[in-house]
Amino acid sequence: MADVRVKICGLTRPGDMEMVAGAGASYAGLVFFGKSPRNVTPEVARDLALEAPVGLAKVGLMVNPTDEFLDEVMRLVPLDMVQLHGAETPERVAEVRARWGLPVMKAVGVGAVEDLEKLAVYQKVADQILVDAKPPKGADLPGGNGLAFDWKLIAGRRWSRPWMLAGGLTPENVGLAVAMTGTAQVDVSSGVESAPGIKDAGKVRAFVEAAKGAEAAPRL
Numbered sequence: 001m002a003d004v005r006v007k008i009c010g011l012t013r014p015g016d017m018e019m020v021a022g023a024g025a026s027y028a029g030l031v032f033f034g035k036s037p038r039n040v041t042p043e044v045a046r047d048l049a050l051e052a053p054v055g056l057a058k059v060g061l062m063v064n065p066t067d068e069f070l071d072e073v074m075r076l077v078p079l080d081m082v083q084l085h086g087a088e089t090p091e092r093v094a095e096v097r098a099r100w101g102l103p104v105m106k107a108v109g110v111g112a113v114e115d116l117e118k119l120a121v122y123q124k125v126a127d128q129i130l131v132d133a134k135p136p137k138g139a140d141l142p143g144g145n146g147l148a149f150d151w152k153l154i155a156g157r158r159w160s161r162p163w164m165l166a167g168g169l170t171p172e173n174v175g176l177a178v179a180m181t182g183t184a185q186v187d188v189s190s191g192v193e194s195a196p197g198i199k200d201a202g203k204v205r206a207f208v209e210a211a212k213g214a215e216a217a218p219r220l
């Protein structure tokens with residue numbers, strides 16, 4: 001069995017932190033993006049973060065954040081990691097790491113083999129890489145769209161930094177995703193919701209169980 005670590009992204013409600021930790025998740029994501037159904041204000045995020053049990057890493061997801069917004073979030077919310085999910089350059093990733101002193105996970109959208117070059121660049125500056133599906137053209141959200149990419153594109157590939165697989169994962173397909181890609185970490189949002197922004201405890205439990213129970217494929 002693969003000892004896969006799970007991130008549940010987009011928590012919005014009191015009790016969500018306890019719920020995902022109880023299910024066995026390692027990371028909980030808080031989304032700071034106005035157009036998202038999972039958006040939380042820094043004040044709400046603070047209340048949620050303060051409920052997190054020890055051992056659950058709180059990840060603050062931002063999209064092209066300004067320095068002022070980062071200052072505000074960092075002042076109010078006790079985060080363990082920043083996730084940058086916009087068009088941040090490698091230089092900006094390095095700057096955020098250095099200036100705010102938290103590990104940074106950079107999301108990279110994958111839709112075709114050319115996109116893999118970006119992973120090689122960002123792995124030099126980020127602490128972790130989120131290998132996510134590329135959003136459809138014109139989408140409102142740069143992530144959290146419930147769409148998968150072709151996992152064959154990354155089967156057998158390895159990077160020098162820890163990385164996480166995301167995009168369209170569900171309790172039903174996460175086992176196959178782990179087996180095909182050999183990933184040690186997975187991230188999910190839409191696939192464990194009963195409605196946009198509302199995490200479903202049964203789906204979260206089923207997802208973590210399926211991820212941790214997956215058979216890792218032999219390294220290709």
Ligand SMILES: O=C(O)c1ccccc1NCC(=O)[C@H](O)[C@H](O)COP(=O)(O)O
Pocket residue numbers: 009010029031033036037038061063085132141142143144145146147166167168169187188189190191
């Ligand atoms: O989830 C959002 O609403 C969101 C908004 C803006 C940028 C990124 C967003 N989510 C990123 C995540 O970390 C998701 O977990 C990841 O993209 C996978 O999402 P899903 O395909 O819905 O499982």
